[in-house]
Every structure is written in C-alpha cells, then in structure tokens.
Amino acid sequence: xxxxxxxxxxxxxxxxIARGARAAGLARTIAIATRREETLAEARALGLGDxxxxxxxxxxxxADLVILCSPVGTYETIARQIAGALKPGxxxxxxxxxxxxxxxxxxxxxxxxxxxxxxxxxxxxxxxGPSAGFADLFQNRWCVLTPTEGTDPEAVETLSAFWRGLGxxxxxxxxxxxxxxxxxxxxxxxxxAYNIVGTVADLEAHTQSEVIKFSASGFxxxxxxxxxxxxxxxxxxLTNRDAVLxxxxxxxxxxxxxxxxxxxxxxxxxxxxxxxTRAIRRSIIAAGQETxxxxxxxxxxxxxxDAE
Amino acid sequence: xxxxxxxxxxxxxxxxIARGARAAGLARTIAIATRREETLAEARALGLGDxxxxxxxxxxxxADLVILCSPVGTYETIARQIAGALKPGxxxxxxxxxxxxxxxxxxxxxxxxxxxxxxxxxxxxxxxGPSAGFADLFQNRWCVLTPTEGTDPEAVETLSAFWRGLGxxxxxxxxxxxxxxxxxxxxxxxxxAYNIVGTVADLEAHTQSEVIKFSASGFxxxxxxxxxxxxxxxxxxLTNRDAVLxxxxxxxxxxxxxxxxxxxxxxxxxxxxxxxTRAIRRSIIAAGQETxxxxxxxxxxxxxxDAE
Numbered sequence: 001x002x003x004x005x006x007x008x009x010x011x012x013x014x015x016x017i018a019r020g021a022r023a024a025g026l027a028r029t030i031a032i033a034t035r036r037e038e039t040l041a042e043a044r045a046l047g048l049g050d051x052x053x054x055x056x057x058x059x060x061x062x063a064d065l066v067i068l069c070s071p072v073g074t075y076e077t078i079a080r081q082i083a084g085a086l087k088p089g090x091x092x093x094x095x096x097x098x099x100x101x102x103x104x105x106x107x108x109x110x111x112x113x114x115x116x117x118x119x120x121x122x123x124x125x126x127x128x129g130p131s132a133g134f135a136d137l138f139q140n141r142w143c144v145l146t147p148t149e150g151t152d153p154e155a156v157e158t159l160s161a162f163w164r165g166l167g168x169x170x171x172x173x174x175x176x177x178x179x180x181x182x183x184x185x186x187x188x189x190x191x192x193a194y195n196i197v198g199t200v201a202d203l204e205a206h207t208q209s210e211v212i213k214f215s216a217s218g219f220x221x222x223x224x225x226x227x228x229x230x231x232x233x234x235x236x237x238l239t240n241r242d243a244v245l246x247x248x249x250x251x252x253x254x255x256x257x258x259x260x261x262x263x264x265x266x267x268x269x270x271x272x273x274x275x276x277t278r279a280i281r282r283s284i285i286a287a288g289q290e291t292x293x294x295x296x297x298x299x300x301x302x303x304x305x306d307a308e
Numbered sequence: 309x310x311x312x313x314x315x316x317x318x319x320x321x322x323x324x325i326a327r328g329a330r331a332a333g334l335a336r337t338i339a340i341a342t343r344r345e346e347t348l349a350e351a352r353a354l355g356l357g358d359x360x361x362x363x364x365x366x367x368x369x370x371a372d373l374v375i376l377c378s379p380v381g382t383y384e385t386i387a388r389q390i391a392g393a394l395k396p397g398x399x400x401x402x403x404x405x406x407x408x409x410x411x412x413x414x415x416x417x418x419x420x421x422x423x424x425x426x427x428x429x430x431x432x433x434x435x436x437g438p439s440a441g442f443a444d445l446f447q448n449r450w451c452v453l454t455p456t457e458g459t460d461p462e463a464v465e466t467l468s469a470f471w472r473g474l475g476x477x478x479x480x481x482x483x484x485x486x487x488x489x490x491x492x493x494x495x496x497x498x499x500x501a502y503n504i505v506g507t508v509a510d511l512e513a514h515t516q517s518e519v520i521k522f523s524a525s526g527f528x529x530x531x532x533x534x535x536x537x538x539x540x541x542x543x544x545x546l547t548n549r550d551a552v553l554x555x556x557x558x559x560x561x562x563x564x565x566x567x568x569x570x571x572x573x574x575x576x577x578x579x580x581x582x583x584x585t586r587a588i589r590r591s592i593i594a595a596g597q598e599t600x601x602x603x604x605x606x607x608x609x610x611x612x613x614d615a616e
Contacts (some may be wrong), residue, residue, distance in 0.1 A: 186525035191422035217494035223589040230582035274538035277505035
C-alpha cells in the first residue's frame with residue numbers, strides 16, 4: 001500500500017492507473033496534476049483522485065510514488081518543476097514508450113535521495129483522455145521496468161508490486177534493449193500504419209470514399225493503429241530515432257525483396273513468406289497476447305452501413 | 309430462388325455462401341465441388357450441400373448459378389473443365405480478390421450462351437477451410453460485381469439479388485477500377501503486414517521471443533492480417549501486379565518522406581500526419597465498416613499469458 005501516489009498527467013494511462021489503484025486499494029491518497037484546467041475538471045468529475053492541481057510540484061509533495069503519465073516530450077520540464085518538492089526516498093517513475101531518452105531527460109534533475117525507476121506498461125487502446133481509461137487496462141499485460149545500474153532493489157520491488165497489483169506481469173530490462181524491441185514491436189508498426197492511412201488521405205476524393213467503403217478488406221485494421229494520440233507518437237519518434245531508423249531500415253530492405261518478387265511474379269517466394277508468417281501469429285496466441293477468435297472477435301452483422 | 313447453385317471450391321468463402329444460401333432459402337439444390345477428397349469429406353460432414361463431387365464439370369451440370377470459390381490461380385483450369393457442361397443461360401461468377409485478370413482467364417473459355425458476372429465479396433476472416441465459414445459473414449458487407457460491357461442486365465440483377473439475400477450491399481464497378489481500389493485497401497496492407505511479420509521472423513531468437521511477448525503494443529494487429537491463406541494471397545499478387553506496384557510505389561514514396569522526418573527530428577511534420585489520419589478512421593466508423601469499441605472490442609483481462 002502506497003501512502004501517497006502522485007500522477008502527473010491523467011490521460012488514458014494515468015486515469016487507468018488511478019482507477020486500477022483505487023479498485024485494488026494500492027494507494028491511500030491519489031494526487032492528480034495536469035497542466036490544462038479542462039482536463040483537470042474532467043478528472044475531478046470522474047472522481048479519479050483525492051487531490052487535484054495544475055501544479056506538478058504541489059502534487060508530488062509528500063508523495064511516496066510519483067508517476068509521469070504525460071507525453072515524453074514534457075518530461076524534462078516536469079522533472080525540473082518537481083525536483084525541489086520531492087520527498088526524500090520517493091520513487092519517481094513514468095509510463096513512456098521510450099526509455100533511454102527518458103532516463104537522459106529526467107535523471108540529471110533528480111536529487112540523490114530519490115529513486116528513479118522508469119517504467120513502460122505495454123497496454124493501451126486507440127482512445128485518449130481521462131474518460132478513456134479503465135481499471136483493468138493492465139490486466140495480464142506486461143509492464144517493463146528499466147532501472148539503471150545501482151538502483152535500490154527495494155525501490156524496484158515496491159514499484160513491481162504496485163504494477164502486479166494493477167494486474168500486470170513485470171519484466172526488468174536494460175533501457176536500450178527495451179527501445180530496440182519496442183521499435184519493431186510497436187513504433188515501426190505505428191509508423192507504417194500512419195503512413196498507409198496518409199497515402200489514402202492523398203487519393204482523390206472519389207477513390208478515397210471507395211477505400212473507406214471497402215475498408216473491411218484490410219485497411220481498417222491499420223486505421224485503428226493510426227488513431228492513437230498524435231502528440232504521444234510524435235514524441236516517440238523524436239526520442240527513439242536511432243532504434244526506429246534501424247528497424248525501419250530492415251523493414252524497407254525486406255519490402256524491396258518482396259516488391260521485386262511481385263514484379264518478377266515469383267509465386268514461390270511469395271507463398272513461402274506468407275506461410276512462414278503464420279507461425280509467428282500462433283506463438284502470439286499461445287503466449288496469451290491475442291485472441292484466436294476471427295477478426296479479433298468483432299461482431300459480424302452488427303454494424304449497419306449508411307445508405308448510399 | 310436459384311434452382312441449382314454450384315460452388316467450385318468450399319473454403320471460408322464457399323462454405324459461408326453455402327450456409328448463408330441455405331439459411332436464407334436462396335437455392336433449392338447446392339452442388340459442391342472441390343479437388344481434394346479430404347476437403348470434400350469435411351464439407352459433407354458439415355452438411356453444407358446436397359451434391360458432393362471432385363469433378364467440377366459434374367457439379368455445374370444443370371446449374372443456374374455457378375460460383376468459383378477456389379484460389380484465383382485455379383480459375384483458368386476450372387473454366388476449361390466446366391465450359392462444355394454449362395447449361396445455356398447459366399450465370400458464372402466468382403469471389404476472387406482481383407477482377408481484370410479473372411475476366412481475362414475465364415471469359416475466353418465461356419460459351420456464348422452463358423453470362424459471366426465476376427464478383428468479389430469484401431468479407432473474410434484470417435481463418436481458412438470449410439469449417440471456418442459462417443452464414444452471416446456477408447451481412448452488411450459489400451459485394452462488388454464487375455460485369456463487362458454488354459452483359460445481360462437481367463443476369464446481373466439475379467446475381468445482385470442473390471448477394472443481397474446473403475445480407476450484402478451490392479456495388480457495380482469496372483474491373484480495372486476495382487483492382488486499383490483494392491490494391492490500396494487490401495493488397496498493399498496485406499503485403500506490408502506480411503513483410504513486417506517476416507522482418508520479425510528474421511530477428512535472433514531471444515529478441516523474437518520478446519517481440520512476441522510484447523506484441524500487444526501494435527505488432528499483433530499485423531499478425532492477424534498476415535495470417536490469411538498463403539495460396540490465395542500469392543495469387544492476388546501474381547494477378548494484380550500492376551495495381552499493387554502502383555500503390556506500393558506511392559506508399560514507399562510517402563514512407564521515405566516520413567523516414568526523413570524521423571531522421572531530421574521534424575516533430576511538426578510527424579504530428580501533422582498523425583493528426584490527419586484520425587479523420588479517415590472516423591469516416592470508416594461513420595460508414596459502419598468498423599466498431600468504435602477500443603481495441604476492436606477485444607476482451608481485456610480475459611487472456612492469460614503463459615508463466616515465464
């Protein structure tokens with residue numbers, strides 16, 4: 001049980017932590033700070049915490065655990081703001097999708113007597129804002145912690161216990177390795193999805209309306225991925241540049257080979273790749289990270305298209 | 309009501325047509341032909357039709373509507389086999405994802421007294437085979453028909469009524485235009501999804517297992533798309549080469565611009581694209597082609613990952 005938890009930022013992830021912590025009795029007092037009055041009012045209306053403020057320094061006063069839940073690009077400013085208000089022995093963590101950069105932008109500002117334990121819950125939906133959160137978002141998902149060498153093991157264990165309390169499985173990893181794995185698991189897929197949706201947005205209006213009409217044939221799955229928060233994703237690509245470019249380079253090399261196979265009509269090469277990729281999906285289902293239900297378990301026959 | 313319906317091929321689509329036609333009383337007799345004894349036995353065990361044969365010519369005898377539901381690569385052979393057995397006035401259609409090539413490979417073999425009306429139901433899941441089908445697969449989905457100029461309007465209307473009976477919305481389109489729209493809506497997304505899963509398959513084993521573990525962060529959505537039938541997809545790329553290369557070219561141009569924005573740290577350009585793509589998704593939801601439920605409405609907290 002954490003005596004006082006401070007959440008800086010209260011979007012999808014922050015509000016899910018607040019709800020989950022409340023539901024599981026993980027924190028006695030929850031302080032919520034966010035820059036925009038409007039967002040704060042929404043959090044208050046939802047009853048997500050006990051203390052509401054637009055001042056991050058005020059929120060972290062006396063807090064045992066402080067979690068930054070705002071876009072990664074805001075971290076350095078927030079680190080400067082809260083540094084002087086942190087309680088000795090406090091744990092400072094975050095939920096950012098990139099870890100090496102986060103350590104570089106927060107660590108220099110932290111007093112010696114607090115414990116920095118960066119974190120990344122691998123969970124989310126394409127929706128944003130305080131209302132989008134829900135208590136079991138982290139249930140059976142992974143949370144990666146990337147403490148630097150020499151971090152107090154007790155602080156790491158306290159934070160691990162907190163995430164386990166939210167239903168997560170916790171994994172400890174080196175920050176740079178995390179960034180490389182996430183580049184191919186998450187960042188390049190998002191970049192590619194945003195890109196193809198952008199290509200469609202550039203088609204002339206008549207063709208674009210047909211693409212929307214016929215989107216069930218594959219395209220719509222990309223639009224879900226490409227509907228995530230723009231500012232969060234901008235920051236991901238600004239802060240994990242090298243790993244993203246490395247993995248994007250591999251992806252593009254492979255795509256050139258595939259493009260050539262299409263041009264040359266190399267059916268054997270195409271079928272071989274299309275068969276090989278099925279094994280990866282089976283592994284993901286076996287690992288409990290996905291449902292085997294067709295179409296993600298979407299309801300069929302439920303939606304009704306507009307009349308022409 | 310069709311007196312006799314012949315389905316050549318009885319995978320996901322063929323078996324869904326059989327079930328849907330039976331459920332809605334659209335055909336008095338359903339004849340099922342498939343090359344492999346094993347698949348035929350499966351169709352018989354499921355009770356999908358009234359007549360079962362491995363001989364396509366036998367199945368089409370006396371049939372009023374013949375629908376080819378096998379991979380596109382088999383069409384020319386089947387067209388040759390059935391040509392002599394078709395009843396005068398019969399409608400011959402198909403469900404292939406590519407239309408110009410299909411017309412080129414079937415039309416030359418058709419007798420003058422039958423009506424060729426190619427079709428493409430834009431529906432499916434990532435599963436294959438007779439057992440994967442279900443009666444409402446086509447409910448509220450689109451079925452595109454691409455009759456050539458001079459086709460008997462009555463034959464087009466009969467086939468349209470059949471698909472409407474299966475729950476589909478019918479759209480008439482020129483074959484070449486269909487192939488271009490589908491290249492960007494379906495074929496390039498599948499190629500890109502197969503490609504990124506292939507890139508992961510080439511990673512060293514330790515990293516690959518981490519990608520699988522953390523796949524909920526975006527990658528798993530690509531693996532669903534890349535789990536579709538390999539032979540069907542091989543044939544799509546072999547037969548819609550020009551349109552796929554055209555749209556893939558646009559996609560790659562756009563991706564180069566995006567890659568450069570990442571390299572140069574151009575946050576404004578990234579955020580602008582990421583914001584613009586949201587509008588496309590809203591249009592798709594408004595058009596009833598997708599659910600707005602987070603994560604496609606996947607169950608949260610339901611799946612359980614394997615213990616480490």
